[in-house]
Amino acid sequence: MAKYRNEWKYICSDWDLKLLENRLSGVLEKDKHAGDSGSYAVRSLYFDDYSNACAKQNAASLPERYKWRIRYYGGGTSKHIHLEFKRKHNGQGIKKSCKITEAECKKILNGETMQVFWSTGEDLLKQFCIAIMTRRFEPKAIIDYDRTAYVEPITNIRVTIDRNISASNEFDKFLSGKYLKIPLQGKDQHVLEVKFDDIMPSHLQRIINAYERKPASFSKYYYGRKKLEELI
Numbered sequence: 001m002a003k004y005r006n007e008w009k010y011i012c013s014d015w016d017l018k019l020l021e022n023r024l025s026g027v028l029e030k031d032k033h034a035g036d037s038g039s040y041a042v043r044s045l046y047f048d049d050y051s052n053a054c055a056k057q058n059a060a061s062l063p064e065r066y067k068w069r070i071r072y073y074g075g076g077t078s079k080h081i082h083l084e085f086k087r088k089h090n091g092q093g094i095k096k097s098c099k100i101t102e103a104e105c106k107k108i109l110n111g112e113t114m115q116v117f118w119s120t121g122e123d124l125l126k127q128f129c130i131a132i133m134t135r136r137f138e139p140k141a142i143i144d145y146d147r148t149a150y151v152e153p154i155t156n157i158r159v160t161i162d163r164n165i166s167a168s169n170e171f172d173k174f175l176s177g178k179y180l181k182i183p184l185q186g187k188d189q190h191v192l193e194v195k196f197d198d199i200m201p202s203h204l205q206r207i208i209n210a211y212e213r214k215p216a217s218f219s220k221y222y223y224g225r226k227k228l229e230e231l232i
Contacts, residue, residue: 004092005156008194010213017161017190023207024150024159031149033073039148042162044071045174046143046221050136058222063090067221068128068137070105075177081105083125093195098124102175108132109139109171141224142168144181155196157204162191167224182231184223191218 012020034040047068048054057065065088072081084097104125107116117129131137145165151158166181173179185191194200194208 003197004089004094005195005197006200007088007091007093008208008215009218010192010194010208011185011216011218012161012190012192012213013188014190016213017192020192020207020210021148021161023210027204027207028150028152028157028159031151034149039146039163041074041177042071042145042147043073043174043177044069044143044220045139045171046141046224047132047137048140048225049131052140052225055140055222055225058219061217064088068131069221070100070108070174072175083122083128085124085128096124098122100125105175109174139171139174141221141228142171142174142179143220143224144168144177144179145220152204155201157200158195159208160193160195162193162220165191165220167227169228182227184220184227191220 030038031040046054047070054065054067067084067086069084069086070081071084074080081100081102082097083100084095086093086095088094100120100122104116104120107113108129113129113132117126117133120126120129128137143165144167145162148161148163149158150160164181165184167184168179168181170179192208192213200208
């Protein structure tokens with residue numbers, strides 16, 4: 001059964017991350033899905049309702065927040081598209097996920113939600129379809145970045161470094177990945193995320209908190225929305 005996990009975020013520079021990765025590689029494993037390059041592309045399409053409730057929850061720094069998104073990794077989409085529902089409570093997060101087909105994704109983007117609802121056996125996808133039909137959830141932002149991930153399988157710790165974070169509103173190009181990418185941060189800014197269940201081991205905590213790193217609130221979706229609104 002899924003449970004809430006602690007989530008810490010930090011804004012880091014290139015120099016900071018080089019030092020950090022040297023230390024992390026000595027105590028954690030690289031994510032096996034990263035391939036030879038050590039990193040992989042993450043492409044997410046975020047949805048929000050008629051009142052932009054998800055964005056407003058972030059703007060108000062509410063302790064309770066949630067998001068719907070469709071996500072895939074790398075350049076291909078044929079077998080690796082996921083629908084995800086993420087909820088946060090007082091800095092801890094829980095995520096539910098299910099695989100969806102490219103055809104189902106295209107139908108959702110084309111407004112054929114009712115067909116998807118009646119044809120799927122996935123409860124999470126049915127819930128998403130209901131949210132679209134009753135609360136008018138629709139695409140609001142594509143968030144794109146390159147991720148390097150370190151893991152400790154036994155204690156279920158995951159440390160990710162996200163570079164080149166960008167946003168786009170070319171939703172019809174989401175599955176192709178050929179959309180205009182608008183940077184959300186400066187060239188020398190990146191996001192470090194640390195996720196763990198109950199207790200962070202002291203040796204890893206010392207590595208993460210070195211050089212006076214301080215936790216920061218950074219919602220890729222929220223800042224992506226703000227950046228896209230600046231262009232309107």
